[in-house]
Amino acid sequence: MIMGRVSKVLSWRFFILFSLTVNVGFFGSILYEGVVSLKSLYTAREDQTNMCSVKDHEAHISRSCSASTSITEIEDRSKKVINFDHGDPTMFERFWQKMGDKSTVVISGWQLMSYFSDPKSLCWFLEPEFAKEIVKLHKLVRNAITDDRYILVGTGSMQLFQAALYALAPPDASKPIAVVAAAPYYNSYPLVTDYLKSGLYSWAGDAYTFDRDEPYIELVTSPNNPDGYMREAVVNRSGGMVIHDLAYYWPQYTPITSPADHDLMLFTVSKSTGHAGTRIGWALVKDKEVAKKMTKFIELNTIGVSKDSQLRAAKILQAISDNCQHLGNHDDGKSFFKHSHRLMTKRWEGLRDAVRQSGLFSLPEFQPRFCNYLDRVAEPHPAFAWLKCEGDIEDCESFLRGHQIITRSGKHFGADSTYVRVSMLDRDETFNLFLERLSHINS
Amino acid sequence: MIMGRVSKVLSWRFFILFSLTVNVGFFGSILYEGVVSLKSLYTAREDQTNMCSVKDHEAHISRSCSASTSITEIEDRSKKVINFDHGDPTMFERFWQKMGDKSTVVISGWQLMSYFSDPKSLCWFLEPEFAKEIVKLHKLVRNAITDDRYILVGTGSMQLFQAALYALAPPDASKPIAVVAAAPYYNSYPLVTDYLKSGLYSWAGDAYTFDRDEPYIELVTSPNNPDGYMREAVVNRSGGMVIHDLAYYWPQYTPITSPADHDLMLFTVSKSTGHAGTRIGWALVKDKEVAKKMTKFIELNTIGVSKDSQLRAAKILQAISDNCQHLGNHDDGKSFFKHSHRLMTKRWEGLRDAVRQSGLFSLPEFQPRFCNYLDRVAEPHPAFAWLKCEGDIEDCESFLRGHQIITRSGKHFGADSTYVRVSMLDRDETFNLFLERLSHINS
Numbered sequence: 001m002i003m004g005r006v007s008k009v010l011s012w013r014f015f016i017l018f019s020l021t022v023n024v025g026f027f028g029s030i031l032y033e034g035v036v037s038l039k040s041l042y043t044a045r046e047d048q049t050n051m052c053s054v055k056d057h058e059a060h061i062s063r064s065c066s067a068s069t070s071i072t073e074i075e076d077r078s079k080k081v082i083n084f085d086h087g088d089p090t091m092f093e094r095f096w097q098k099m100g101d102k103s104t105v106v107i108s109g110w111q112l113m114s115y116f117s118d119p120k121s122l123c124w125f126l127e128p129e130f131a132k133e134i135v136k137l138h139k140l141v142r143n144a145i146t147d148d149r150y151i152l153v154g155t156g157s158m159q160l161f162q163a164a165l166y167a168l169a170p171p172d173a174s175k176p177i178a179v180v181a182a183a184p185y186y187n188s189y190p191l192v193t194d195y196l197k198s199g200l201y202s203w204a205g206d207a208y209t210f211d212r213d214e215p216y217i218e219l220v221t222s223p224n225n226p227d228g229y230m231r232e233a234v235v236n237r238s239g240g241m242v243i244h245d246l247a248y249y250w251p252q253y254t255p256i257t258s259p260a261d262h263d264l265m266l267f268t269v270s271k272s273t274g275h276a277g278t279r280i281g282w283a284l285v286k287d288k289e290v291a292k293k294m295t296k297f298i299e300l301n302t303i304g305v306s307k308d309s310q311l312r313a314a315k316i317l318q319a320i321s322d323n324c325q326h327l328g329n330h331d332d333g334k335s336f337f338k339h340s341h342r343l344m345t346k347r348w349e350g351l352r353d354a355v356r357q358s359g360l361f362s363l364p365e366f367q368p369r370f371c372n373y374l375d376r377v378a379e380p381h382p383a384f385a386w387l388k389c390e391g392d393i394e395d396c397e398s399f400l401r402g403h404q405i406i407t408r409s410g411k412h413f414g415a416d417s418t419y420v421r422v423s424m425l426d427r428d429e430t431f432n433l434f435l436e437r438l439s440h441i442n443s
Numbered sequence: 444m445i446m447g448r449v450s451k452v453l454s455w456r457f458f459i460l461f462s463l464t465v466n467v468g469f470f471g472s473i474l475y476e477g478v479v480s481l482k483s484l485y486t487a488r489e490d491q492t493n494m495c496s497v498k499d500h501e502a503h504i505s506r507s508c509s510a511s512t513s514i515t516e517i518e519d520r521s522k523k524v525i526n527f528d529h530g531d532p533t534m535f536e537r538f539w540q541k542m543g544d545k546s547t548v549v550i551s552g553w554q555l556m557s558y559f560s561d562p563k564s565l566c567w568f569l570e571p572e573f574a575k576e577i578v579k580l581h582k583l584v585r586n587a588i589t590d591d592r593y594i595l596v597g598t599g600s601m602q603l604f605q606a607a608l609y610a611l612a613p614p615d616a617s618k619p620i621a622v623v624a625a626a627p628y629y630n631s632y633p634l635v636t637d638y639l640k641s642g643l644y645s646w647a648g649d650a651y652t653f654d655r656d657e658p659y660i661e662l663v664t665s666p667n668n669p670d671g672y673m674r675e676a677v678v679n680r681s682g683g684m685v686i687h688d689l690a691y692y693w694p695q696y697t698p699i700t701s702p703a704d705h706d707l708m709l710f711t712v713s714k715s716t717g718h719a720g721t722r723i724g725w726a727l728v729k730d731k732e733v734a735k736k737m738t739k740f741i742e743l744n745t746i747g748v749s750k751d752s753q754l755r756a757a758k759i760l761q762a763i764s765d766n767c768q769h770l771g772n773h774d775d776g777k778s779f780f781k782h783s784h785r786l787m788t789k790r791w792e793g794l795r796d797a798v799r800q801s802g803l804f805s806l807p808e809f810q811p812r813f814c815n816y817l818d819r820v821a822e823p824h825p826a827f828a829w830l831k832c833e834g835d836i837e838d839c840e841s842f843l844r845g846h847q848i849i850t851r852s853g854k855h856f857g858a859d860s861t862y863v864r865v866s867m868l869d870r871d872e873t874f875n876l877f878l879e880r881l882s883h884i885n886s
Binding site for chain 1: 548549550560719745
């Protein structure tokens with residue numbers, strides 16, 4: 001049995017080497033469990049003592065320098081459940097570790113105690129410091145117009161999405177306004193639209209098939225969650241209102257071709273900087289009355305938004321802007337977006353390799369375009385992979401679950417169950433284990 | 444005209460002296476604008492140079508040591524709008540200033556990035572450190588049973604209130620479940636219950652007059668907002684479910700007579716520690732299925748709760764517990780609850796004096812009871828004063844607005860407009876100005 005496992009390990013060789021390429025080097029000075037673990041696997045097969053000494057600047061590696069330990073780890077690895085159901089953006093942790101104190105926030109017990117950030121402002125719970133950093137970052141990345149817009153803060157962009165529905169829905173209509181999005185759409189949209197059975201708005205499904213002659217709200221996510229394509233509104237009928245969810249319109253995920261210029265745009269630090277636990281999103285809103293009603297929603301829903309988190313988000317955005325502004329090309333490692341773009345490029349290359357190796361799956365193809373931020377042609381590298389099981393596999397989610405890989409079925413996104421959505425944003429260790437495992441799934 | 448103002452100022456003498464009594468001494472070493480401002484008024488009348496030198500350890504006082512400056516300030520004070528509409532708990536800032544670094548939180552850029560705090564826990568977004576401090580504080584104050592309860596965190600207790608409605612309402616009922624509270628009730632309850640026109644629940648008004656033979660949810664706020672009285676459920680019929688909002692069940696506001704032991708209890712740092720800007724509340728829930736559904740609501744509403752704020756709240760609660768545990772009586776100034784109880788006592792004494800002086804208003808009377816926390820008999824000192832205009836004043840809110848005092852009319856609380864709710868939690872300067880002004884309103 002042990003021999004069987006060892007032979008299985010040998011066939012992993014290519015992927016371990018690949019993983020090393022992906023992981024080692026960029027943050028060579030950071031101890032990261034993923035790197036250590038992959039290395040210990042490598043040393044178990046090739047030249048245990050050798051590898052342990054060559055890379056001894058990466059601490060703790062010696063703890064894995066015996067074949068028996070490694071075989072246990074291999075066993076653990078093959079059993080480990082890989083949960084890529086959520087888009088938890090933990091891959092960005094290493095960048096922020098490297099940044100050190102520049103992004104550290106310190107809050108004294110007596111600070112930020114009031115409900116109010118700026119009582120005279122339309123959005124009275126928005127910290128002015130955070131608003132300033134939002135404008136600065138958008139101007140730097142050139143991904144959205146901020147002039148002549150109201151800036152609103154929310155407890156993540158999901159709260160702002162609900163605020164937008166509340167603001168756009170007619171308050172006294174005889175029936176709820178229809179809410180639509182072109183399939184495949186973010187699976188939370190129908191759930192969040194309908195969980196309170198609101199009389200103001202209700203989910204009406206795929207925008208492509210929406211044919212009612214009545215007012216509607218269309219949700220446009222661009223790049224799209226789950227499939228990563230750039231999107232535009234598809235209904236385009238009178239009485240229609242559009243909410244643009246631009247959570248992924250950042251250089252690490254897609255080329256920034258022009259500043260977005262819509263009536264109502266949503267962003268979030270969860271995906272732009274990787275700080276999902278901070279629960280901070282923002283909206284750029286053209287119409288004053290809509291902005292007022294959105295503010296009212298957040299007042300009723302949570303009486304404003306955590307000031308601690310806004311202060312932290314301001315610090316994070318400031319760190320990004322400062323580093324991006326003052327760098328030459330040789331210092332790209334300190335530029336959050338350039339660094340993240342490089343990581344996403346490598347992850348997508350690895351994923352396409354694994355899919356090719358397996359032969360059982362397919363992935364969307366994307367057109368390279370000129371990115372104004374990177375100042376060169378670049379390919380999209382979405383935060384999710386919209387993976388399709390080919391051949392006679394009808395339920396891709398169940399199929400992958402059999403391999404201890406948890407993904408989200410296409411059926412939740414208004415598509416069919418041959419598709420799954422796979423997070424591309426987990427930590428290196430888990431992502432590389434996923435690549436190894438995926439590449440070995442074959443008929 | 445200037446002489447007129449000066450003579451008006453002279454009649455303020457009693458209140459200025461009173462204010463000095465309230466303000467000076469406890470945090471003598473803290474520079475506080477309120478104290479400075481009141482003092483400079485005093486020096487304008489009595490002995491300018493004298494007062495300036497006597498209390499010179501309170502910095503910056505010299506800037507106000509001239510009669511002309513003080514007259515301008517007096518003019519400003521008489522024009523200043525006092526906004527006591529909200530219960531913004533800024534009076535607690537001074538305590539936390541005094542506490543210094545013990546309650547300071549430091550968060551590095553790479554920390555708390557994941558959506559998850561504890562993926563295996565029922566409430567997967569609750570920081571274990573915060574949960575630990577909640578239990579510790581309740582055990583210390585003895586105001587609520589935490590054993591055999593699920594602890595949930597929310598973006599303030601208002602989000603948890605909505606989570607509770609969502610969890611208790613039958614999901615497939617033919618009509619929304621009735622939500623009631625005994626008048627006078629917190630005016631946000633009807634607004635927050637109905638703003639989305641939910642098909643799950645709807646506001647049904649005063650619990651005292653609820654006579655439908657059908658399931659219902661009763662909200663019990665104890666001590667009550669707005670009137671400060673201790674409350675129990677009043678409907679007590681089969682099919683009824685109760686949400687206990689215990690935001691004010693803390694020693695500074697009311698005697699702690701026994702640990703609360705209800706199925707669903709809500710708390711918030713906004714009122715317990717004064718950190719309203721942090722937007723953190725918690726629920727203690729007996730039933731597992733209710734706790735699960737409440738968690739689901741918060742997942743759909745805001746995908747969890749800010750981890751930064753939870754970490755900060757944990758630090759704040761820890762500072763309170765540590766100081767309360769290790770103090771003798773001589774060190775009461777460091778005990779948050781004892782210090783705050785003393786401040787509230789003085790504020791209520793001042794308010795009752797002002798009301799007596801004016802002769803146009805009345806206040807609720809409270810029975811002293813034994814407080815297990817203070818270990819002595821104590822009177823309630825609610826966070827809001829439920830002020831009644833006597834005589835022929837029918838609209839108390841408008842009447843006070845004419846005196847530049849903004850309050851919230853009784854009509855919003857299911858009561859009549861001879862009542863207003865007045866915040867007792869503003870900063871010293873504003874509160875003392877309010878007392879001065881109120882005492883001079885007479886027929």
